[in-house]
Amino acid sequence: MKDIYSKTTVNINGEILDAENAKISIFDRGFLFGDSIYEVSYTTKRNILFYEEHMDRLFNSAKLLNMNIFIDRDKLTQEILKTLKASNLDDGYFRLIITRGESEISLNPNLSTHNNFVIMVKPRPSYSNELYIKGIDLLLSNVIRNPKNATDPNAKSGNYLNNVMAIAEAKKKGYSDAIMVNGNGQLTEGTTFNFWIIKGNQVLTPMSDNGLLMGITRHKVLELKNIDDLEMKEAELFPKDIFEADEMFITSSTRGVMPISKILTNDGLKEFQSFEKTNRVANAYGQLVENYLAESKYKY
Amino acid sequence: MKDIYSKTTVNINGEILDAENAKISIFDRGFLFGDSIYEVSYTTKRNILFYEEHMDRLFNSAKLLNMNIFIDRDKLTQEILKTLKASNLDDGYFRLIITRGESEISLNPNLSTHNNFVIMVKPRPSYSNELYIKGIDLLLSNVIRNPKNATDPNAKSGNYLNNVMAIAEAKKKGYSDAIMVNGNGQLTEGTTFNFWIIKGNQVLTPMSDNGLLMGITRHKVLELKNIDDLEMKEAELFPKDIFEADEMFITSSTRGVMPISKILTNDGLKEFQSFEKTNRVANAYGQLVENYLAESKYKY
Numbered sequence: 054m055k056d057i058y059s060k061t062t063v064n065i066n067g068e069i070l071d072a073e074n075a076k077i078s079i080f081d082r083g084f085l086f087g088d089s090i091y092e093v094s095y096t097t098k099r100n101i102l103f104y105e106e107h108m109d110r111l112f113n114s115a116k117l118l119n120m121n122i123f124i125d126r127d128k129l130t131q132e133i134l135k136t137l138k139a140s141n142l143d144d145g146y147f148r149l150i151i152t153r154g155e156s157e158i159s160l161n162p163n164l165s166t167h168n169n170f171v172i173m174v175k176p177r178p179s180y181s182n183e184l185y186i187k188g189i190d191l192l193l194s195n196v197i198r199n200p201k202n203a204t205d206p207n208a209k210s211g212n213y214l215n216n217v218m219a220i221a222e223a224k225k226k227g228y229s230d231a232i233m234v235n236g237n238g239q240l241t242e243g244t245t246f247n248f249w250i251i252k253g254n255q256v257l258t259p260m261s262d263n264g265l266l267m268g269i270t271r272h273k274v275l276e277l278k279n280i281d282d283l284e285m286k287e288a289e290l291f292p293k294d295i296f297e298a299d300e301m302f303i304t305s306s307t308r309g310v311m312p313i314s315k316i317l318t319n320d321g322l323k324e325f326q327s328f329e330k331t332n333r334v335a336n337a338y339g340q341l342v343e344n345y346l347a348e349s350k351y352k353y
Numbered sequence: 354m355k356d357i358y359s360k361t362t363v364n365i366n367g368e369i370l371d372a373e374n375a376k377i378s379i380f381d382r383g384f385l386f387g388d389s390i391y392e393v394s395y396t397t398k399r400n401i402l403f404y405e406e407h408m409d410r411l412f413n414s415a416k417l418l419n420m421n422i423f424i425d426r427d428k429l430t431q432e433i434l435k436t437l438k439a440s441n442l443d444d445g446y447f448r449l450i451i452t453r454g455e456s457e458i459s460l461n462p463n464l465s466t467h468n469n470f471v472i473m474v475k476p477r478p479s480y481s482n483e484l485y486i487k488g489i490d491l492l493l494s495n496v497i498r499n500p501k502n503a504t505d506p507n508a509k510s511g512n513y514l515n516n517v518m519a520i521a522e523a524k525k526k527g528y529s530d531a532i533m534v535n536g537n538g539q540l541t542e543g544t545t546f547n548f549w550i551i552k553g554n555q556v557l558t559p560m561s562d563n564g565l566l567m568g569i570t571r572h573k574v575l576e577l578k579n580i581d582d583l584e585m586k587e588a589e590l591f592p593k594d595i596f597e598a599d600e601m602f603i604t605s606s607t608r609g610v611m612p613i614s615k616i617l618t619n620d621g622l623k624e625f626q627s628f629e630k631t632n633r634v635a636n637a638y639g640q641l642v643e644n645y646l647a648e649s650k651y652k653y
Contacts, residue, residue, distance in 0.1 A: 087387025
């Protein structure tokens with residue numbers, strides 16, 4: 054239990070707190086209804102990665118949920134930098150959560166007249182080298198991704214039970230994590246990551262229209278457009294495409310580009326042997342990250 | 354702001370607290386992911402209404418979410434009674450929330466080794482007589498209810514953004530609250546209530562299979578089966594049935610049976626004039642509540 058607070062620094066509404074004493078009102082709508090939005094990024098040598106992109110997405114999540122943000126973006130930036138400084142970590146993970154504040158116990162979001170914000174900073178998680186060499190094993194979950202017109206997956210919110218249920222199913226079946234289809238059987242995304250299917254020189258990721266969170270890493274890889282003969286683009290993908298794939302990989306802010314070793318589906322197991330093209334994408338993305346950090350404006 | 358704490362008593366993990374000081378760790382999975390379940394009921398003259406039914410449903414929500422409850426049901430009962438006593442309210446509202454506790458920042462629910470529980474008691478809300486005489490106005494929302502195989506609406510959880518979005522749309526259009534269809538266009542439920550359509554002597558409510566929370570009041574009204582010539586039952590219902598309805602009403606634990614005055618849909622406005630049959634259901638339900646309270650085992 055105590056480990057979860059280790060080396061963790063918290064800022065609630067501007068006040069730096071020890072993690073163990075970092076508490077929020079039970080009347081906060083984030084606690085009552087999951088009525089919150091958040092972003093996660095990390096730092097390398099005291100530079101924040103893709104800061105503007107994360108903040109743009111945060112404000113887009115707010116827009117998708119009709120959430121008023123009463124806090125200035127510059128103020129949030131100052132508070133994030135202040136918390137990172139206080140953490141004294143060179144390579145940190147940070148999570149920014151903004152809620153619709155305390156209100157009466159009513160779903161009506163118009164009762165919200167302020168926000169609460171929480172910033173959590175902890176050491177940047179390290180994933181074992183083996184995962185990058187051998188890949189991560191995934192389940193194609195029977196839990197369907199929430200539809201866009203119900204609870205839009207592109208709003209990065211405090212409603213994560215859909216994803217919790219998918220990962221619970223994966224763990225039960227002995228797998229590390231899960232990917233999901235939508236109600237039309239189209240592939241969408243993983244519980245906390247996007248994924249990609251390589252067929253020949255096509256490097257494909259599910260279309261945003263199919264209902265998924267538009268990951269920053271996903272966006273950066275798409276922006277690369279080409280790596281020599283490899284072509285990155287969105288596509289409508291189905292479970293059958295998994296079986297036609299040469300290679301597959303995941304992308305996420307904390308994990309970067311990580312190969313997939315195997316995927317268990319209701320139609321059988323697909324295993325991947327080669328990660329050659331995945332490694333080329335990983336290298337290109339790694340270079341992009343290095344270039345960004347060299348010019349980063351968000352240092353602490 | 355201060356009004357939300359007025360006459361409110363809170364119990365967190367057994368400790369009675371002033372509402373203003375009632376806080377929970379930001380590492381609680383309820384705050385991070387909406388990874389919690391809850392129940393709401395009320396008391397009349399220090400008797401809890403339908404206590405066993407609410408607790409049964411709470412444990413069913415836990416089961417649907419694979420949530421381990423490490424707290425004894427009798428212990429929860431003692432804590433609820435203790436909080437009600439501490440509130441010194443004869444007619445109270447209480448909300449019991451159970452979360453998957455604090456954990457590392459990971460979706461994996463297996464990291465949960467304990468729960469946190471929160472009990473909030475406040476004065477029982479009173480709804481204006483006018484609402485019971487003239488009815489409540491509703492919007493048929495364009496927000497689709499979360500599908501059963503994505504985030505099951507029958508698990509009463511801390512993921513309520515789906516419903517928040519529906520009520521937000523209603524308020525924007527000048528309506529008090531909203532009802533929703535599922536992805537197949539079948540009617541399901543309201544944001545915090547079930548609803549009913551009366552056609553002739555048929556008193557119909559959407560089928561549980563269509564994805565909805567099986568309300569306690571809904572269940573009690575269904576159990577009545579017949580009130581003279583009126584017959585209560587589940588049915589597959591569509592928006593067109595709204596226009597064929599003689600009367601409509603909602604049911605909820607806090608509001609009981611309340612008529613609907615009008616519903617705005619994409620196909621036009623349906624207004625209701627007569628509430629004669631609705632009143633007969635309301636009277637029968639009111640009698641059932643009185644009988645229950647007279648024999649209630651849950652007093653404080």
